[in-house]
Amino acid sequence: MDKVMSNKKVIAxxxxxxxxxxxxxxxxxxxxxxxxxxxxxxxIGAMTFIGLDNYIELLSDDTFWYSARNSFFLAFFSTxxxxxxxxxSLVLSAKIKGRETLRxxxxxxxxxxxxxxxxxxxxxxxxxxxxxxxxxxxxGVDSPPAWLAQRETVLIAIFIAIxxxxxxxxxxxxxxxxxxxxxxLIEAAEIDGATPLQIAYKIKVPLISGVIKTTxxxxxxxxxxxxxxxxxxxxxxxxxxxxxxxxxMYKQAFGINNFGxxxxxxxxxxxxxxxxTFIIQKLTASKNDNIQY
Amino acid sequence: MADTKKSPSRxxxxxxxxxxxxxxAVFQIYPLVWLFxxxxxxxxxxxxxxxxxxxxxxxxxxxxxxxxxxNISQYxxxxxxxxxxxVILTVILASFVTFAITRMKWKLSGPVLLLFMVGYxxxxxxxxxxxxxxxxxxxxxxxxxxxxLAYTAxxxxxxIMILMGFYRTLxxxxxxxxxxxxxxxxxxxxQIILPMTKPIMSTTIIINxxxxxxxxxFVNTFISSDKYKTLTVGIQNFIGQxxxxxxxxxxxxxxxxxxxxxxxxxxxxxxxxxxxxxSVKG
Numbered sequence: 001m002d003k004v005m006s007n008k009k010v011i012a013x014x015x016x017x018x019x020x021x022x023x024x025x026x027x028x029x030x031x032x033x034x035x036x037x038x039x040x041x042x043x044i045g046a047m048t049f050i051g052l053d054n055y056i057e058l059l060s061d062d063t064f065w066y067s068a069r070n071s072f073f074l075a076f077f078s079t080x081x082x083x084x085x086x087x088x089s090l091v092l093s094a095k096i097k098g099r100e101t102l103r104x105x106x107x108x109x110x111x112x113x114x115x116x117x118x119x120x121x122x123x124x125x126x127x128x129x130x131x132x133x134x135x136x137x138x139x140g141v142d143s144p145p146a147w148l149a150q151r152e153t154v155l156i157a158i159f160i161a162i163x164x165x166x167x168x169x170x171x172x173x174x175x176x177x178x179x180x181x182x183x184x185l186i187e188a189a190e191i192d193g194a195t196p197l198q199i200a201y202k203i204k205v206p207l208i209s210g211v212i213k214t215t216x217x218x219x220x221x222x223x224x225x226x227x228x229x230x231x232x233x234x235x236x237x238x239x240x241x242x243x244x245x246x247x248x249m250y251k252q253a254f255g256i257n258n259f260g261x262x263x264x265x266x267x268x269x270x271x272x273x274x275x276x277t278f279i280i281q282k283l284t285a286s287k288n289d290n291i292q293y
Numbered sequence: 294m295a296d297t298k299k300s301p302s303r304x305x306x307x308x309x310x311x312x313x314x315x316x317x318a319v320f321q322i323y324p325l326v327w328l329f330x331x332x333x334x335x336x337x338x339x340x341x342x343x344x345x346x347x348x349x350x351x352x353x354x355x356x357x358x359x360x361x362x363x364n365i366s367q368y369x370x371x372x373x374x375x376x377x378x379x380v381i382l383t384v385i386l387a388s389f390v391t392f393a394i395t396r397m398k399w400k401l402s403g404p405v406l407l408l409f410m411v412g413y414x415x416x417x418x419x420x421x422x423x424x425x426x427x428x429x430x431x432x433x434x435x436x437x438x439x440x441x442l443a444y445t446a447x448x449x450x451x452x453i454m455i456l457m458g459f460y461r462t463l464x465x466x467x468x469x470x471x472x473x474x475x476x477x478x479x480x481x482x483x484q485i486i487l488p489m490t491k492p493i494m495s496t497t498i499i500i501n502x503x504x505x506x507x508x509x510x511f512v513n514t515f516i517s518s519d520k521y522k523t524l525t526v527g528i529q530n531f532i533g534q535x536x537x538x539x540x541x542x543x544x545x546x547x548x549x550x551x552x553x554x555x556x557x558x559x560x561x562x563x564x565x566x567x568x569x570x571x572s573v574k575g
Contacts, residue, residue: 004472005468006398006399008399011393011397014390015393015405017386017389018386018387018390019390019405019408021386021442021445021449022412022446022449024427024446025442025446026412026446028423029423029424030415030423032426036422036423043426091310092314096310096314102314103565104557104565105322107568108325108557109324110568111507112550112553113507113508113524113525113549113550114509115509115525116525116528116546116550119528119532120324120325123328123542124324124327128340129339129539130344131344134344134345164320169568172565172568172569176565221414228509228510246416246418250510254425263423266416267419269418270415270419273419274414
């Protein structure tokens with residue numbers, strides 16, 4: 001038995017093709033990004049080694065820091081929105097009629113492409129014929145903003161579309177975790193006279209804290225990587241007001257053929273994503289985590 | 294227990310909760326209903342009447358128009374081809390890997406699994422320039438193979454993650470019995486194990502389908518000819534040309550999301566299961 005199940009040739013045959021594919025398309029490129037970041041390179045001609053110049057330029061590049069600021073703005077509010085998703089999931093974990101159907105309805109936007117979502121929300125935000133401003137005008141708002149065309153409103157407008165897209169995703173994750181809580185625990189608390197609010201806050205939330213941690217990482221790292229929706233909705237505009245790290249990277253590399261600098265931004269994005277993940281893991285590390293080991 | 298003593302205030306509270314849950318449902322669904330309605334309207338109706346009005350005469354010709362004249366049929370079939378090929382490749386390769394890691398005995402299985410999972414954390418924008426350069430050297434730019442390989446590589450970690458939970462629950466006795474009967478390991482995998490994983494395979498298939506169908510950046514970067522573009526990039530170009538034709542835009546968007554909505558209608562349980570498995574266990 002053991003002999004058959006530890007046949008090295010078979011293991012290599014099953015694992016190596018995938019491993020080679022990932023090495024070629026994921027691992028090696030990720031290392032090369034940092035390396036290309038050391039080059040002056042327009043994507044077509046030869047590369048010139050310029051040391052850390054791109055990275056030094058990045059540190060004093062206002063557009064980069066502004067797009068990083070926007071990325072962290074989205075990350076912060078996406079994380080804050082988790083509280084709402086968690087609250088909804090907790091409500092849905094009670095004996096609510098039609099809760100399965102509700103969860104599925106909430107999920108639908110998440111299944112659509114960011115391009116379709118962006119195009120749809122462009123129409124919703126259309127200043128003259130859009131759904132939102134028509135509604136606001138009917139409600140008596142005099143001159144509602146041109147959401148995507150104004151610096152002050154563009155990020156909020158994008159954020160609302162993001163909430164629309166991802167709410168169901170997080171509700172499904174929380175609900176799956178909440179389903180894993182043994183019913184006997186909840187029943188015991190009910191017999192002891194705990195109110196639904198106490199049960200939610202004192203029993204359910206602490207029991208799924210591991211999953212909550214995962215979603216915080218997902219929300220922050222996901223926000224740092226945000227691209228499709230913004231690229232299609234505003235292209236980073238108006239006048240750079242909604243530029244994020246990924247869209248800035250894309251513009252530098254594939255927009256103006258600044259491949260060396262674009263690679264440096266891509267590498268910075270990787271470092272930020274990994275660093276943030278690491279910091280969150282540290283910040284949210286609790287005694288419970290250590291007991292498991 | 295608590296349900297037996299329902300006070301009026303409790304009932305009121307429940308009523309309010311239902312209203313809130315209902316409002317969220319409307320917020321999630323209504324934009325799509327609105328999209329469906331304006332996809333059936335002509336410009337005079339869109340610019341002349343309330344956005345909330347039902348379409349006056351349902352212009353299904355908007356759909357015909359973009360399908361035939363707007364190149365949308367081409368994009369649609371490109372999406373079908375690229376999605377189907379990548380999904381098959383991803384699920385087969387991931388099944389091989391998951392089987393070797395969870396069922397076979399070798400020293401490096403732990404580190405190799407970790408290596409695969411690292412792929413899950415990589416932001417694609419950090420690999421885009423080297424990937425572009427790599428494909429250019431291989432002459433794969435503007436070739437659907439570049440997209441299929443990228444989808445396979447980047448969806449592999451998630452697919453393995455979803456498959457793994459199921460593979461770990463399979464009883465060892467199955468393999469023991471197969472080995473006793475003198476069954477080769479390849480036959481064991483293809484004829485015994487793989488058929489047993491059908492339920493979880495269908496979960497990974499639907500999740501991969503959705504991700505590939507919706508992907509934008511790779512196609513936008515590696516594909517330049519219309520004849521290879523998929524729907525996401527195609528509709529983006531199309532809309533750029535028909536900026537003010539709301540009916541055509543609406544119809545295009547509807548065509549791009551109908552397959553997903555159909556999949557959702559029939560397979561929502563699998564989708565929910567896949568999303569939960571992919572992130573909770575990660």
